[in-house]
Amino acid sequence: xxxxxxxxxxxxxxxxxxxxxxxxxxxxxxxxxxxxxxxxxxxxxxxxxxxxxxxxxxxxxxxxxxxxxxxxxxxxxxxxxxxxxxxxxxxxxxxxxxxxxxxxxxxxxxxxxxxxxxxxxxxxxxxxxxxxxxxxxxxxxxxxxxxxxxxxxxxxxxxxxxxxxxxxxxxxxxxxxxxxxxxxxxxxxxxxxxxxxxxxxxxxxxxxxxxxxxxxxxxxxxxxxxxxxxxxxxxxxxxxxxxxxx
Amino acid sequence: xxxxxxxxxxxxxxxxxxxxxxxxxxxxxxxxxxxxxxxxxxxxxxxxxxxxxxxxxxxxxxxxxxxxxxxxxxxxxxxxxxxxxxxxxxxxxxxxxxxxxxxxxxxxxxxxxxxxxxxxxxxxxxxxxxxxxxxxxxxxxxxxxxxxxxxxxxxxxxxxxxxxxxxxxxxxxxxxxxxxxxxxxxxxxxxxxxxxxxxxxxxxxxxxxxxxxxxxxxxxxxxxxxxxxxxxxxxxxxxxxxxxxxxxxxxxxxxxxxxxxxxxxxxxxxxxxxxxxxxxxxxxxxxxxxxxxxxxxxxxxxxxxxxxxxxxxxxxxxxxxx
Ligand SMILES: Cc1cc2nc3c(=O)[nH]c(=O)nc-3n(C[C@H](O)[C@H](O)[C@H](O)COP(=O)(O)OP(=O)(O)OC[C@H]3O[C@@H](n4cnc5c(N)ncnc54)[C@H](O)[C@@H]3O)c2cc1C
Numbered sequence: 001x002x003x004x005x006x007x008x009x010x011x012x013x014x015x016x017x018x019x020x021x022x023x024x025x026x027x028x029x030x031x032x033x034x035x036x037x038x039x040x041x042x043x044x045x046x047x048x049x050x051x052x053x054x055x056x057x058x059x060x061x062x063x064x065x066x067x068x069x070x071x072x073x074x075x076x077x078x079x080x081x082x083x084x085x086x087x088x089x090x091x092x093x094x095x096x097x098x099x100x101x102x103x104x105x106x107x108x109x110x111x112x113x114x115x116x117x118x119x120x121x122x123x124x125x126x127x128x129x130x131x132x133x134x135x136x137x138x139x140x141x142x143x144x145x146x147x148x149x150x151x152x153x154x155x156x157x158x159x160x161x162x163x164x165x166x167x168x169x170x171x172x173x174x175x176x177x178x179x180x181x182x183x184x185x186x187x188x189x190x191x192x193x194x195x196x197x198x199x200x201x202x203x204x205x206x207x208x209x210x211x212x213x214x215x216x217x218x219x220x221x222x223x224x225x226x227x228x229x230x231x232x233x234x235x236x237x238x239x240x241x242x243x244x245x246x
Numbered sequence: 247x248x249x250x251x252x253x254x255x256x257x258x259x260x261x262x263x264x265x266x267x268x269x270x271x272x273x274x275x276x277x278x279x280x281x282x283x284x285x286x287x288x289x290x291x292x293x294x295x296x297x298x299x300x301x302x303x304x305x306x307x308x309x310x311x312x313x314x315x316x317x318x319x320x321x322x323x324x325x326x327x328x329x330x331x332x333x334x335x336x337x338x339x340x341x342x343x344x345x346x347x348x349x350x351x352x353x354x355x356x357x358x359x360x361x362x363x364x365x366x367x368x369x370x371x372x373x374x375x376x377x378x379x380x381x382x383x384x385x386x387x388x389x390x391x392x393x394x395x396x397x398x399x400x401x402x403x404x405x406x407x408x409x410x411x412x413x414x415x416x417x418x419x420x421x422x423x424x425x426x427x428x429x430x431x432x433x434x435x436x437x438x439x440x441x442x443x444x445x446x447x448x449x450x451x452x453x454x455x456x457x458x459x460x461x462x463x464x465x466x467x468x469x470x471x472x473x474x475x476x477x478x479x480x481x482x483x484x485x486x487x488x489x490x491x492x493x494x495x496x497x498x499x500x501x502x503x504x505x506x507x508x509x510x511x512x513x514x515x516x517x518x519x520x521x522x523x524x525x526x527x528x529x530x531x532x533x534x535x536x537x538x539x540x541x542x543x544x545x546x547x548x549x550x551x552x553x554x555x556x557x558x559x560x561x562x563x564x565x566x567x568x
Contacts, residue, residue, distance in 0.1 A: 003326045011517045013495055017382040020509025037496045092358060096348075118495055120378050124358055135426050137316065139345040142489070152431075156490060158443035159316075159437030166428040173345075178492075178498060181483045207541075211357035211391045215373060218384040220521075226528075228544050232556040235527070236563050238543055243525040245401070245447070246471065246505040 001055040001146065001168075003106040005043045005073050006099055006125065007155030008036035008089075009067035010116040014082070019217040026119075026217070035070055038114025042174035044183050045144060046112055053146070056080055058106065062089045062098045068200065075195035076126045082198065087205035090213065092120070097208035103133050110151070110167045115140050115175040127189030130171035135175025138164055248301070249275040249392040252323050254340060255486035258290030261444065262405065263338040263398075265298050269406040270398050271336040272299025273365045278334070283418070284408065286325040287311050287319060298405065298498020304417035306330075310426065313433060314342050318425035320349035321373060325419040327354060328395070334372075335395045347397055357389045360397030380495045380518035399522065400443070400501040404443065442493065445474035447504040450493060452478040452516075452535070454509020454530065454549060463553045470560045476500065478510050494519035509549045512537025529553065532554040 011017070011031045018027040035043065049055035059074040061067050061081040070083040085098045105112055113126035123139075130137030136151075138144075142161065143154035155162045156177065161201050172178075187195070229235050239246045251271035253264035268284055275282045281301040286292055288311055292303040304326050311318060323346070327335050334352065337343040338360065345491050353357040362376045372389040374396060426491050442448060449468045451461060462474075468475045475491060481530070495515040501522035506531045510516060510534035518538050520526070528541040531548050545552055 011379075013382055013518075017379045019383070022428070028279045038373065038556055041462055072409065091357070092348075093351065094552065119359055121380060122358075123344050123360055124348040124351065127345065128352050131320075131349045131352035137345075137349065138428060139316070140341055156341065157433070157435065159439065159441030161490075163431045164428050176492070177489050181479075186313070208550065209390065212359055212387050212389050214385045215388045216386040216388065217378075218375070220381070223540060224542075226541050226544050227540075230545070232545070232552060232559045235543060235545060236559050239504065239527070240563065240567070243542065245525045246560075 001049060001053060001110060002106065002108045003046045003049060003055050003057045003112065004103060005039065005046050005057060005059045005074070005079065005105060005109045006113040007043070007059050007061045007070060008071040008114065008119070009033050009061055009063055009227070010036045010117050010119045011246065013118065023217045024214065033067070033070055035073060036114050036117045037174050038116060040184060041075060041176055041178045042112035042114060042172065043074055043079065044179040044185060045174065047185070048179070049146065050078065053231040058083060060085065060099060060102050062087050062095045064088065071186065071200060072195050073187060075200070076191040077185050078191065080198065082200040083203055084200065085203045085205055091210045092124040093128060093211040094208040096125045096132060098205055099125065100129050100132035101206045102203065103129060110146065111169070111171040113171065113173055115173045126171050126173040133169070135169040135171050136166040137171045138166065139173035141172045141174050144172060159189050162222045169207055248281040248330045248332055249278065249334045249336065250283050250285060250323070250327045250330050251300070251336040253284045253286050253289065253295060254342065254486045255286060255289040255337060260289065260294055263340055263400060265405045266403055267336050267338045267398055268295055268298035268300050269408065270365070270403045272406070272408050272410070273403070274334055274336070274369070274396070275299070277366065277369050280432070283326070283330045283332070285323055287322060291358040292414045293412055296410050297407055299408035299410050301410045302535065303412055303414045305414050306417050306419060308418070309330055310421065313430045314351055315426060315428065315430060316342070316345040317428060318421055320346045320353055321421060322419040322424050323559065324350055324353035326417060329417070333393055335393070336519070337395060337397050339397055341402045343397065351395050354393045354395070355391065356393035356395045357391040358387070358388050358397065361399045362396050363399045363402040365403070381521040382518055401503065401522070401524070402501070428439065440468070440472060440474040442474045442476055442491070442498050442500060445502055447471045447473035448476050448500050448502045449506045449508070450476035450478070450510060451481065451508050452510030453480050462552070463557060466557050467506070467553065467560065470557060470564055478516055485545045505542070507537055508553060510537060511535045512540055
């Protein structure tokens with residue numbers, strides 16, 4: 001089984017979000033980048049398929065050279081090879097088109113992405129890859145088993161879950177649950193040394209115009225001061241008469 | 247040329263997000279001077295949609311679509327959008343809509359922007375404001391495509407009444423067996439519980455509650471308020487509560503009218519995920535907890551003293567106010 005894990009290179013969850021160039025660009029100054037948490041759950045599940053079912057695992061990112069340390073980290077966690085498509089990741093649809101091309105050329109059986117990336121929260125790349133390549137698609141996946149050419153997956157839905165079966169090739173939008181938090185791996189020294197020697201191929205981008213474009217960023221209005229109260233009577237009164245939410 | 251809006255229903259009743267989506271579609275349609283067409287799939291009584299501004303309702307009734315199936319639904323909505331010559335398609339932010347929308351975008355070769363919080367600031371060029379960086383910022387984004395899919399954030403625009411004809415018309419999309427290649431084997435859904443996605447009020451507990459045995463008072467409060475229960479990440483990681491209750495940047499987003507945080511410190515990742523909620527209340531015994539800088543109302547004190555008292559007061563209040 002050939003697995004491709006899509007890795008989004010995103011600001012660490014504690015990052016301060018600021019913008020430059022008249023609020024048209026994200027300010028990367030002092031920001032630490034990490035593997036998108038939802039993608040890391042998928043990557044960890046891929047390691048399980050590698051170790052238990054002999055799968056080959058490639059990781060891919062669409063982005064500039066600055067994203068390579070994130071790909072190296074994925075290699076240190078255990079992926080066999082990395083691919084970077086040399087294109088600016090401007091919008092979800094164009095990124096999906098780049099990735100769909102990698103999927104077609106590589107003949108992958110399983111593509112693991114995240115439910116959404118924590119930077120632009122688009123939540124569209126895995127679904128678009130599936131539709132562009134004609135593969136099946138399962139989103140918000142919290143359990144994934146593969147036997148032969150058939151996948152059994154559990155998908156989180158609003159208020160419950162749903163079990164689905166689908167044939168490979170399959171694209172999955174993963175999240176916590178596909179593996180547990182405690183299954184996540186911190187690369188060890190040996191992994192880091194090995195990662196330096198593993199192939200990281202830079203691929204030229206295919207033509208794919210952005211379908212949407214950020215014109216301007218805005219920060220939310222600053223929060224007003226909190227009202228501290230002493231008693232539950234005051235609280236219930238304020239929630240009813242002032243906030244009007246009960 | 248109408249604005250097409252996909253309306254979700256459950257057991258023959260339209261969801262609040264469907265009412266909101268139609269209200270919003272009406273807002274866009276007014277700006278563009280076009281009518282609104284709602285699409286419903288096995289939706290039951292469609293007359294209600296007229297109230298929020300739907301001029302026409304395309305009614306798909308098909309047993310095969312009884313269970314949600316992203317590909318088949320995307321195909322049906324795409325065919326409806328093409329039939330109507332739609333330039334704008336509105337969907338909601340439910341798990342199902344977020345599953346379907348990317349497929350729909352490919353089917354229609356349309357740009358897709360999710361988490362949109364307001365009416366477009368202009369329709370030529372078509373620019374929308376949407377939340378990014380998990381509510382830490384907004385982006386004004388311009389569509390470059392002829393057809394545009396707008397994913398409306400929950401509880402951002404609101405339900406607005408705007409009487410229109412709501413004329414129902416049967417619509418039978420052509421579906422192929424490929425549309426059903428992801429086979430839904432079983433659905434396991436608690437029907438008696440309010441979901442975090444649909445809840446107006448969410449009561450959430452953190453590590454300050456010390457252990458799973460102390461959640462009774464949280465569930466009691468949720469019961470009294472008709473609220474959903476939620477928790478912080480470590481609480482679900484430790485198995486005190488199910489993962490499905492984990493809210494925050496890496497868990498479920500919350501955009502409720504009221505979010506009550508009990509024994510939660512207010513870490514940046516937690517706040518990001520719940521910040522779209524309108525009113526936030528914090529109960530915490532540490533006055534330095536960062537949540538106090540992010541909430542509207544707060545009580546500094548021991549949750550084990552305050553929550554039982556608050557539950558009594560809320561019961562009394564509900565008895566008087568219905
Ligand atoms: C990559 C990443 C992603 C993350 N994503 C999320 C996420 O999505 N959601 C999330 O929640 N967290 C997330 N976190 C974790 C986050 O950083 C915090 O660790 C977590 O939110 C803390 O949970 P808590 O507030 O329940 O616990 P704590 O931080 O331990 O806070 C417990 C609070 O309870 C109070 N308390 C104690 N006893 C009482 C009492 N008797 N009465 C009242 N109050 C009391 C304490 O004063 C304290 O403020 C993430 C972290 C990382 C690194």
